Amino acid sequence: MKRCKGESFSSIVFDSDGTKNLFKTIDKNREEFISYLHKIGVSVSHNSHTSFYQNHSTTILTLKTTCFKVDFNDNSVKISPLK
Secondary structure: OOOOOOOEEOOOEOOOOOOOOHHHHHHHHHHHHHHHHHOOOOEEEEEEEEHHHHHHEEEEEOOOOOOOOEEEOOOOEEEEEEE
């Protein structure tokens, strides 16, 4: 990993219940986080095809932003993309 520089914008805040585990916090707020990613600019590509009566599908989510700033405090976590 390397350090990212930039200014944060368009933040979202989740309750963290005192935990500092970002993955658990995002998992508990999955739907809201996915909506947030769409708002800041996620690209969605979906491909599906059928061969020999079997369906195959692939969905790829690509973030335009590669760096996020994450701030924890006692009972919440603030996630902000950097530009």
